[in-house]
Amino acid sequence: MDELRSDDMPRLTQLAHGGGCACKIPPGELDSLVSSLSGRHGAAVDPALELMVGLDGGGDDAAVVRLDGERAIVTTADFFTPVVDDPYDWGRIAAANALSDVYAMGGTPVTAVNLLGWPRDALPLDVAARVLSGGRDVAHSAGCHVAGGHSVDDPEPKYGMSVVGVVHPDRMLRLDAAAPGLPLTLTKPLGTGVLNACHKATGTVFPEAVETMAALNRDASRAAVERGIRSGTDVTGFGLLGHAYKIARAAEVTVVVDSSAVPCLAGAREAVADGFVSGGTRRNLDWITPFTDFGSASGEERLLLADAQTSGGLLLAGELPGHPVIGEVRPRGRHPLVVRGRRRARN
Numbered sequence: 001m002d003e004l005r006s007d008d009m010p011r012l013t014q015l016a017h018g019g020g021c022a023c024k025i026p027p028g029e030l031d032s033l034v035s036s037l038s039g040r041h042g043a044a045v046d047p048a049l050e051l052m053v054g055l056d057g058g059g060d061d062a063a064v065v066r067l068d069g070e071r072a073i074v075t076t077a078d079f080f081t082p083v084v085d086d087p088y089d090w091g092r093i094a095a096a097n098a099l100s101d102v103y104a105m106g107g108t109p110v111t112a113v114n115l116l117g118w119p120r121d122a123l124p125l126d127v128a129a130r131v132l133s134g135g136r137d138v139a140h141s142a143g144c145h146v147a148g149g150h151s152v153d154d155p156e157p158k159y160g161m162s163v164v165g166v167v168h169p170d171r172m173l174r175l176d177a178a179a180p181g182l183p184l185t186l187t188k189p190l191g192t193g194v195l196n197a198c199h200k201a202t203g204t205v206f207p208e209a210v211e212t213m214a215a216l217n218r219d220a221s222r223a224a225v226e227r228g229i230r231s232g233t234d235v236t237g238f239g240l241l242g243h244a245y246k247i248a249r250a251a252e253v254t255v256v257v258d259s260s261a262v263p264c265l266a267g268a269r270e271a272v273a274d275g276f277v278s279g280g281t282r283r284n285l286d287w288i289t290p291f292t293d294f295g296s297a298s299g300e301e302r303l304l305l306a307d308a309q310t311s312g313g314l315l316l317a318g319e320l321p322g323h324p325v326i327g328e329v330r331p332r333g334r335h336p337l338v339v340r341g342r343r344r345a346r347n
Contacts (some may be wrong), residue, residue: 012123013085013200017088060233061234064200076098077098077160079158091137093134095160096217097213097236103221104233105167113147113162115162117154119153174232178317179253179317184316184325186240186262186316189312192309193308195276198276206265225322237279242288244337245292248337296341327340
């Protein structure tokens with residue numbers, strides 16, 4: 001228990017209607033919202049820089065504008081409600097998640113500002129200071145400056161960062177660069193969503209899940225770029241299959257996922273079986289089901305593959321040594337997504 005907690009202080013996760021990236025607007029609704037802001041409604045007047053990746057890119061993780069032939073700016077913002085009860089850990093996780101959008105584009109974060117919503121009547125500012133300290137420490141470990149930010153009085157606690165990074169214009173990771181014949185690599189195990197749901201309901205702490213969420217995607221991103229990988233995204237609130245579908249849609253390919261090869265955190269399958277599944281995960285599954293050939297995949301497998309992750313790993317169209325290959329990219333077929341189910345043992 002964090003040293004700032006007292007018996008009469010509410011748990012952070014009990015002050016929010018959801019937690020982490022599971023609180024995202026459902027992906028189908030978000031698609032409709034974003035389409036109303038697409039390029040057909042006009043563009044910036046006399047822009048100072050060329051927009052390389054924006055709203056019309058199919059849902060990439062950040063915006064990218066070109067400075068010159070060698071440099072481009074990556075900009076993003078990400079924040080969410082508490083995913084764990086420890087304020088310092090929540091800050092670490094939220095910062096790693098925000099920085100991940102830059103890594104998911106193949107970039108390097110250089111500066112960040114805090115975004116904080118705080119229920120002043122329910123929680124002391126000392127707790128907020130612990131959240132901000134966690135975010136600062138993770139950003140600093142990434143070599144990223146933290147300089148100020150913005151805060152509001154909010155009945156639900158929320159925290160995250162707006163991050164600016166840099167990337168080489170010709171060495172970006174983006175959704176639409178996936179090509180048939182490439183293997184599919186995942187750099188972190190699944191299961192943070194169901195374990196966070198269990199934590200919220202029971203108070204049980206899952207240290208492996210906390211450290212997985214707080215871990216940076218920096219090394220995997222750098223290695224992917226150095227190996228010439230050019231397509232990828234990070235796996236967050238839309239689940240593995242939701243983000244795989246975004247790749248398939250943008251690149252006009254079919255993505256095949258072998259569920260038996262997908263790594264999972266300890267306890268994740270048990271949490272699904274026990275019913276600790278967020279509404280966000282169920283909405284993810286509803287969204288991708290019409291586009292997916294699930295084959296023999298069970299209902300629990302489907303839920304885990306759609307599990308709304310917080311600060312998940314990178315999903316890359318290419319092989320990255322040290323990380324599992326979980327599928328492949330194929331030419332567009334009948335379904336944008338195909339799942340190979342886990343083999344069941346014979347009696």
